[in-house]
Amino acid sequence: MTYFAPDTLEWEAMEMGHSGWVSWLLSGSLETFYDGLRWPGWREEAAALAPSQGIAVFPFLWSKEAQADLAATSRRAVPMREVIGVAADFARQMGPADPGFLGEA
Secondary structure, X not given: OEEEEXXXXXXXXXXXXXXXXXXXXXXXXXHHHOHHHOOOOHHHHHHOOOOOEEEEEEOOOOOHHHHHOHXXXXXXXXXXXXXXXXXXXXXXXXXXXXXXXXXXX
């Protein structure tokens, strides 16, 4: 299993197979996995999304500004295709990793 990290724009190995990943999800480990990417009120913002939406964050999650004060970022609901497209475009431009299938339209 791999994960395209929105804060680094890199593919990260999860060091587990599919069954291990499902077990990991059910164990509650997901709560701490995203600690550095959550802000006060994130649950309410996420709960208000349609299934096809994601949250656009500015400054971007990979910026020093966002990582210094995530609560101060501006956020809005956008189509998930936009969230993925922006991450893929920046990954291509900044060069840490090829976004792979995320870069496909």
